[in-house]
Amino acid sequence: MEARTLRLAGKQVVCFVESEFEDLELWYPVMRLREEGATVHFVGPKANQVYIGKYGVPCEADKAMGEVNPADYAGVLVPGGWAPDKLRRYPEVLSFVVAMHEAKKPIGHICHAGWVLASAKILRGVKTTSTPGIKDDMENAGAIWVDEEVVVDGHIVGSRRPPDLPAYAKAFADLLALQ
Secondary structure, X not given: OOOOOOOOOOOEEEEEOXXXXXXXXXXXXXXXXXXXXXXXXXXXXXXXXXXXXXXXXXXXXXXXHHHOOHHHOOEEEEOOEOHHHHHOOOHHHHHHHHHHHHOOOOEEEEHHHHHHHHHOOOOOOOEEOOOHHHHHHHHHOOOEEOOOOEEEEOOEEEEOOHHHHHHHHHHHHHHHHOO
């Protein structure tokens, strides 16, 4: 049996975490990226702190928000749930997302995670999607909102909800492989 080459080997990705993240929207893409060889760091307000998802699944932050440099990472994931409403209040999160945007590195957002991109002011003219519950917020931030399972516009990958996770994780991994 031949050894399989992992197409994301050597790529590092940040996944922001705060309490009340949507459990599947955090863990599914992370596991998918790790299966393909990527290193994913959970980044929260405090390193080594455990954050609990909406349905009780824990996630321990590997690093604190102030400890990560966008230049060291190939992409960033923002999970949904209620965590994005908290994440968008941290200047470190917004500046990280803006830096990734300026460098045209993959930015993945699903469900309510669009709030973070809206607060980072990077959605003007971007075709994307989110949970329909924040459609108005996305459009008010300048996004061209569409109701599709996954939307890729340049380096930004958006998705709506947990049933869309297979398409979302694949689209993000495919984009990351091009970095």
